Amino acid sequence: MNEVGNFLAEAFCRQLAGLVTPEAIRAVEDSASPGELWRTLDDSGFADALLPEAAGGAGLDLAQAFPLVLAAGEYCVPLPFAETMVARSMLAAHGADVPAGAAIVLAGPSAIIPCGRLAGYALVDRDGVPTLVAAGGSGSDLFRTGAATELDEGEVLATLPRDPDAVLLAAAAVSAALMAGAMARVLEMSLRYAGERQQFGRSLGKFQAIQQQLAVLAEQVLSTQVAARSAFTGSAFDPIRVAAAKCRANEAATQVCNIAHAIHGAIGVTAEFDLQLYTRRIKQWQLAFGSESYWGARLGQARIAAAAGTTADFLRRHLATGSE
Amino acid sequence: MSLTLENFPPAVIPPHAEALRDEVKAFIAEQLEGVPPHVRARSWAGFDADFSRAMAARGWIGLTIPREYGGAGLDPFARFVLVEELLAAGAPVAAHWIGDRQSAPLLLHYGTEAQRRDILPRLCNGELFFCIGMSEPNSGSDLASVRTRAERVEGGWRLNGQKIWTTYAHKSHYMIALVRTSGTSEDRQSGLSQFLVDLSLPGVTVRPIMIGTGDTDFNEVFFEDVLLPEDALVGAEGNGWKQVNAELAFERSGPERIYSSLVLLDLWARLLGDSPDPADAARLGRLVSRLAPLREMSVAMTALLAKGESPITEAALFKDMGTEIEQQIPAEIADAVATRPELATDPELLRTLAYLMQLNHVFSLRGGTREILRGMIARGLGLR
Numbered sequence: 001m002n003e004v005g006n007f008l009a010e011a012f013c014r015q016l017a018g019l020v021t022p023e024a025i026r027a028v029e030d031s032a033s034p035g036e037l038w039r040t041l042d043d044s045g046f047a048d049a050l051l052p053e054a055a056g057g058a059g060l061d062l063a064q065a066f067p068l069v070l071a072a073g074e075y076c077v078p079l080p081f082a083e084t085m086v087a088r089s090m091l092a093a094h095g096a097d098v099p100a101g102a103a104i105v106l107a108g109p110s111a112i113i114p115c116g117r118l119a120g121y122a123l124v125d126r127d128g129v130p131t132l133v134a135a136g137g138s139g140s141d142l143f144r145t146g147a148a149t150e151l152d153e154g155e156v157l158a159t160l161p162r163d164p165d166a167v168l169l170a171a172a173a174v175s176a177a178l179m180a181g182a183m184a185r186v187l188e189m190s191l192r193y194a195g196e197r198q199q200f201g202r203s204l205g206k207f208q209a210i211q212q213q214l215a216v217l218a219e220q221v222l223s224t225q226v227a228a229r230s231a232f233t234g235s236a237f238d239p240i241r242v243a244a245a246k247c248r249a250n251e252a253a254t255q256v257c258n259i260a261h262a263i264h265g266a267i268g269v270t271a272e273f274d275l276q277l278y279t280r281r282i283k284q285w286q287l288a289f290g291s292e293s294y295w296g297a298r299l300g301q302a303r304i305a306a307a308a309g310t311t312a313d314f315l316r317r318h319l320a321t322g323s324e
Numbered sequence: 325m326s327l328t329l330e331n332f333p334p335a336v337i338p339p340h341a342e343a344l345r346d347e348v349k350a351f352i353a354e355q356l357e358g359v360p361p362h363v364r365a366r367s368w369a370g371f372d373a374d375f376s377r378a379m380a381a382r383g384w385i386g387l388t389i390p391r392e393y394g395g396a397g398l399d400p401f402a403r404f405v406l407v408e409e410l411l412a413a414g415a416p417v418a419a420h421w422i423g424d425r426q427s428a429p430l431l432l433h434y435g436t437e438a439q440r441r442d443i444l445p446r447l448c449n450g451e452l453f454f455c456i457g458m459s460e461p462n463s464g465s466d467l468a469s470v471r472t473r474a475e476r477v478e479g480g481w482r483l484n485g486q487k488i489w490t491t492y493a494h495k496s497h498y499m500i501a502l503v504r505t506s507g508t509s510e511d512r513q514s515g516l517s518q519f520l521v522d523l524s525l526p527g528v529t530v531r532p533i534m535i536g537t538g539d540t541d542f543n544e545v546f547f548e549d550v551l552l553p554e555d556a557l558v559g560a561e562g563n564g565w566k567q568v569n570a571e572l573a574f575e576r577s578g579p580e581r582i583y584s585s586l587v588l589l590d591l592w593a594r595l596l597g598d599s600p601d602p603a604d605a606a607r608l609g610r611l612v613s614r615l616a617p618l619r620e621m622s623v624a625m626t627a628l629l630a631k632g633e634s635p636i637t638e639a640a641l642f643k644d645m646g647t648e649i650e651q652q653i654p655a656e657i658a659d660a661v662a663t664r665p666e667l668a669t670d671p672e673l674l675r676t677l678a679y680l681m682q683l684n685h686v687f688s689l690r691g692g693t694r695e696i697l698r699g700m701i702a703r704g705l706g707l708r
Contacts, residue, residue, distance in 0.1 A: 002334070063334075070329075184328065191326070191705055211702035218327050218701055219645050225329045226617035247613035292610060297602050299609030303593060304600060309349075310590050311612060312412035312583060312619070319616040320623065322336035 005064030009071050012046050016075035022274045028078040029144055034103065034118050038079050042101050047081055050089035057089075066232035069174060070225070073181020076277050078146065080105045080115035082174045087123045090170060091132060096158035098132070105135075107151055108168035110288045113137060114175070114281075116148025124153065128164035132157045143284040168289060169237040173228075175285040176245040180228035182278045182285075183221040183249075183256050189275055190217060190263045197265075204263065217259040220252040230319055240318045243299040250292040253282050327704050331638050332620070335627035341401035348409040351382065356413060362675035364414025364587045368580050369541055371492055372416035373453070380450030385420045386428050393432070394445030400629040404622070408579045414587040418492055418541075423447045423454035425578065426571050427500050430518070434559030434567055439520065443498070457487040457501030457521065457545060458568070465696045468512045468565065472503040472547060474519055481505075481557065483521065483550040491690075493530045493543035499523055502564050516564035519556045526550070537682050569636060575691045576639035577625040581646035582618045584687055585653035588676045592657045595670055603663075607656055614649045618642060637704030640697040647688040654680040 024037055041047065050065050051057025060068075069082040080103050087104035091097075098104075103119040113122070116137030124131050134155045137148025160166070194205035194214060204210045231237065231245035257279045261268045268275040308314040317323055355375060356364065363370070379385055387403045389395025396402070410417050428447055431439055446452045463469045472485025485503065493499060499521045507515035523530065527550035532540040559567050589611060596604050621642045628635045657677055661669045688694045702708055 188326075191707070194707065205702075205707040208699070211707050212695065212698045214705055214707060215641075215644070215698035215701035218705055219641055222327060222329065222332065222641065223614070223617040223621075223645060226332055226620050227613065229329065229334065230616065230620060243609065244613040244616045247610060248617060251610065251613070292613075293606045296606035296609035296613060298605075299612050300600070300605030300607065301609070303608055303612050304596060304598065304605070310412040311586055311593070311615065312408055312579070314612070315616055315619045316408075319619070320336075321334040321620060 002064055002067070004058070005060055005067045008046070008049060008058060008060070008064075009067030012044075012068050013071050013075070015044055015046075016071060016077065020075045020077050022277060025076055025078045025277050028118070028146065032117060032141070032146060034079050038103055038118075039101065041077070041079065041081055042103070047085045048088060050085055051092050055092055057092075061235060062232040062237070063229075063234075066177060066229055069177040069232070070181040070184070070228070073178035073183075074185045076182060076185065076281060078115075078118070079103060080119045082178060083115065083171070084119075086170050086174055087132075090123065090130065090160065090166065091158055094160050096132065096160065099157065104132070105137075106167055106171035106174060107135070108171035108289050110171065110290075112142060112147045112149055112284065112288050113151060114145065114147045114284055114288055116146070116151060117141060118146040121157070122151055122153070123167055123170075124151065125164065125167040126159075128162050130160040130163060130166050132159075143280045145281055145284050147284055147288075165239060166237075169239060169242045172246040172289040172295070173231045173237045173242045175289050176224075176231060176242070176249040177228040179249040179253060179282050179285045180221070180225040182282050183224055183252065186256060186260045186275065186278050186282070187214075187217055187221045189278075190214060190260045194263055210263065213259050213262065217256060220256050224249045224252045224256075230321065233321070238318075240299065240302045243295040243302065244319055246290060247292045247295040247299060250286050250295070253286040257282055326706060327637065327641065327701070331635070332624040333627070334620070335624045337401050337405060337623060337626075341399070341405045344402055344405050345409060348384075348406055351378075352409060352413045352415055356415060359414075360675075361414070361587050361591045361672055362679050365585075365676045365679050366416065367411055367414050367584050367587065368417050368421050369491075370414070370416030371418040371495060371541075373419045373450075373495070375416050376419035376453070377450040379420065380448065383448075385424050385450055386444065386448035387424075389428050389432060389444055389448060393440050394448035395428070400626045404579065404626045408583070411579050411583040412586050412590075419453050419495065420447075420450060422456055422491070422496075423452065426456065426574055427454040427498070429574055430500060430558065430567065430571050431520075433570070434518075434563075435520075436555060438555060439558065443520070452498060453492070453496045455490050455493045455496040455499045455523075457490055457499045457503075459489045460486055461488050465693050467502070467568075468516070469509045470502055470504060470516065471509060472501065474503045474505050474517065474552065476505075477551070480554045481519065481552040483519070483527075483547045483552055485547050487545040487547075488533075488543075490530075490543045490545050491541050493523065493545050494532050494540075496523060499545065500558065502568055505561050505564075513565040515562055516568075517561050518558040518564045518567050519552060520558050521547075521550070521552065521556065525552070537679075570634050572692065573629070573634045573636045573639045576643040576697075577622060577629065577635060579619070579622055581643045581691075582615055582622065582649060584647075584650040585680055585684065588657060588673075588680050589653050591673055591676055592660070595673055604660055607660055611649065611653055611656060614645075614652075618646050618649065637700055640692070640700040640704070643691065644688075644694055644697040644701070647694070650687045651684045654684045
């Protein structure tokens with residue numbers, strides 16, 4: 001069903017493995033600029049994967065594109081690759097022209113805009129109208145990830161039909177999927193470290209207390225991944241699916257980072273160690289585009305409004321694979 | 325080995341299985357008319373032989389068992405749909421539950437042709453109810469240490485020992501018991517076998533255990549020189565551990581691990597009305613957001629079971645999370661209704677809540693404790 005997406009994701013992962021190394025991530029963070037990395041990423045064409053083939057894309061739907069977004073999270077791409085991929089498809093769907101090579105952030109309502117300082121453009125919500133503007137990020141780079149707390153908006157390049165939810169939904173969905181991808185890598189790193197690190201004459205992973213924590217970590221990561229996958233369905237993001245995905249990702253984020261860093265000890269937060277590259281971003285996305293209470297309230301309202309017989313009916317009709 | 329999203333490939337319940345849903349809903353609506361939520365909240369612990377026989381009359385016990393053995397010959401997806409509807413509505417399924425979920429598939433896979441012909445049609449008819457003999461007074465999570473022993477004698481086996489926490493043994497006809505047939509407790513997983521024990525045989529004593537709520541679902545079962553026929557052995561002698569583990573993939577992967585508190589959740593959601601307090605809506609939504617991926621996982625595992633796979637580690641991971649949310653739902657609702665202690669709470673909501681608050685702490689024990697499951701997940705992650 002998702003063979004095209006998986007095939008592309010494999011190719012994308014191969015590229016990311018060589019391109020988005022921890023050194024490359026640190027280079028972007030230290031210079032606070034996209035450098036050559038963006039051009040190389042953009043030249044690869046993956047950011048156009050959601051565009052129709054006639055427009056030079058791969059014609060993927062959201063489900064097919066999900067593995068690419070997950071991979072961007074797993075490799076901790078420090079630039080708005082997934083955001084740009086989704087923004088380009090939203091713009092193309094309405095025939096809007098997008099400047100060649102543009103890196104676009106999804107600037108839904110949020111205290112911080114991840115990658116806001118590393119993109120030249122933003123899809124913003126102007127009184128309910130998704131609007132592509134030239135934009136530079138400013139304010140504090142709170143997580144040292146190139147996020148912005150303010151956007152300096154310039155020229156308007158395109159406007160889409162009024163849809164007050166569109167930018168927020170896209171931003172939250174992409175964030176949830178990037179979190180899910182980053183969490184998978186955090187799990188992998190924690191498992192590896194637990195196998196290598198020796199204390200009391202044994203590797204950490206041999207201790208039952210540590211095994212139990214890693215099991216919980218795996219549970220949180222997998223349920224977040226399944227929830228994020230469910231949000232990438234159909235041709236446009238669905239509010240109920242996005243609410244469930246971002247709520248789950250946000251709830252899991254604290255426990256995932258707590259356990260991963262507990263396994264690693266103090267070394268995990270040091271600049272030279274890679275774990276913090278991922279967990280800083282997970283926390284940044286946790287703070288961006290609505291909390292678990294915000295999305296929880298929306299999901300709860302939807303459950304009540306649906307007046308479905310049971311919650312099982314609600315899950316089946318609105319959140320299951322294959323339901324619309 | 326590791327656990328990734330690929331362990332839970334996206335799966336859709338096929339139309340032939342979904343086609344069953346409306347009929348099941350109509351049946352439940354008719355059967356459970358007037359049954360209040362606090363009774364429905366017993367869910368798969370609720371025993372009602374008449375209800376089970378009504379299901380059997382529709383061909384809904386042994387749904388996945390081939391027609392030649394009295395079943396419906398449908399696939400695990402059909403059973404998922406049936407079970408999901410039963411559990412979401414709080415139908416009293418306990419009488420046929422163990423037989424349908426575990427004993428029938430076990431006999432189908434490992435039983436002899438004679439056992440299948442003898443037992444399965446009557447199980448599917450709702451004539452025979454089953455219980456599981458695993459735990460013993462000194463063997464809880466350490467199941468491999470069971471001491472109940474079956475010795476070869478002329479013409480069969482002699483069974484001695486004791487099982488405990490055997491749900492509805494006092495209302496069941498047969499027990500599938502895990503017992504030692506060779507070696508000692510020190511031999512661990514080897515030397516264990518499964519037996520089909522007719523609970524009406526001389527030497528079997530079933531003694532109900534009353535719990536603090538006044539319920540008597542549990543039992544102690546004693547075996548004193550019980551003579552079992554040759555063909556009481558299920559599967560190969562010494563293969564019991566492997567067989568039990570295959571059975572546990574069925575026991576741990578189903579919707580019963582996420583829906584045990586659903587009747588309460590839905591009653592509370594309904595009472596919130598059309599314009600709930602945002603904090604209540606958020607509480608409801610957060611619970612729904614945890615249930616959603618779990619249902620997806622359960623459907624994914626159903627697809628794996630349908631392909632003949634045995635997702636043991638996946639089921640452990642799912643059950644650990646599922647029982648956590650089942651435990652969390654009553655806790656959250658208890659918090660919600662007493663947020664404003666001066667306000668009256670709906671009496672039926674209180675009754676349903678109180679019932680679940682007294683039992684939700686054990687939801688993580690039945691079918692393998694949290695700690696055992698997490699150990700299995702750790703093994704799946706390559707840590708042991």
